[in-house]
Amino acid sequence: MNRTQPPRQDCTPIDIITNALDDHWLTTPPGEPIYHLQAAAHVLNHLEDHGYTVRATPRPRRHALTVLDLALAAACTAAALASLALGHWIWASFAAAGAALFLHEAHQQHRTHTTTESRP
Structure with missing residues (x-):
């Protein structure tokens, strides 16, 4: 998969997600459907490349x-x-x-x- 980096490194998480989805959409062949799981993995990779860590946090018990x-x-x-x-x-x-x-x-x-x- 060919991944392009966003133009600036100090992006907000929304900018990174937008760039990752644009990149995934542009690199997916036109005849192939876009799968949500692959798009999510692509977004996660972009976030991790920019130093963001996505992890589950325990829910508070009520x-x-x-x-x-x-x-x-x-x-x-x-x-x-x-x-x-x-x-x-x-x-x-x-x-x-x-x-x-x-x-x-x-x-x-x-x-x-x-x-x-x-x-x-």
Whole structure:
């Protein structure tokens, strides 16, 4: 593959990516399709040639939010039971609705974490 260097060495990453894609597009024979994997490898080579390193960074875990939602759901459940014991049906229903909302939020957080962590 014939790679040309961009005209200046102090390019921004966007300039380097643009130059790499232009270079890949120009060096690919007209009858041949442009494959995304090859274009990505070409861009990565151009970035590395200019001193940029592309590496995966670990995603921050957000389990603390799920734990907080579960703790608030437990507090709302306790408030609902206490309100029921005292005969305050309206407060018990509000507390039960709060518990349901916090449990739903915790479930959504858990589902989001398991689907994003299973992706490569």
